[in-house]
Amino acid sequence: MTDAPESTTSAPAKKTRFRRWLLPASLVLNLLLVGIIAGSALSHWHGDRGPKDRRFGFGPLEHAVPQQAREKLGPVFERERANMRSAFRELRAARSDMHEAMLKQPYDPDAASRALEDVRDRSAAMQDVLHNLLLSINEKLTPEERRQFLDALERPLKKAPPGPKQ
Incomplete structure (x- = not known):
């Protein structure tokens, strides 16, 4: 009884074959990565920052406005942009x-407390701006447009949180 090798290909031959494909695969992945980075940089350089229907810089809030109402809300968004x-x-x-x-x-608890209070105050000021903006938007919308607007704003909040279902 002789011990015959189970495979006709040896381990060094497998390594050589693997290495032969490693360089082209690495090159393709690197080119893909460079393309993604360059495309992202160029889109920011050319000012392409998202869907074309977002013109005023209010992101999800602006996008939640029904399409048919966006034109009449342009002045509202323009007015509140600086604020x-x-x-x-x-x-x-x-x-x-x-x-x-x-x-x-050394840690200064009083300075940390003042800084946290300032963040709270600035967050409240931001909420005031959003409060005024939402009132101004609602004022211009029809009842059906208001319903569509609020549904669109709440949609992300209604998604189930990640994790196991109970």
Whole structure:
């Protein structure tokens, strides 16, 4: 009884075959990655920041407005854009300050508390801008458009949370 090899291909031959495809596969993946990054950079450079029906910079809020009502809401969005940008800018600065205060060594609990209060105040100011914007939007919509608008705003909230179902 002789011990015959179970396979006619040896391990070194398998490694050589694998390595032969490794370089082309790596090249294809790298080119794909470079294409994605370049496409993303070029789209931002050319100002393409999303669907063409979002013109005023209010993202999901603007997108929730029924298509037939968007034109009549243009002046409302235009009017509130400066307030929204200012509120976002202030909130972002407050969050940055809070981050620094929370990590500062030696830790100063009073400074951290003041920074957190500032974030709370800036968040409230942002809520005020959104409150006024929502009232202005609703004022211009028909009852059916208001229903469609609110349904579109609530749709993401109605999705089941990730995780096991009970």
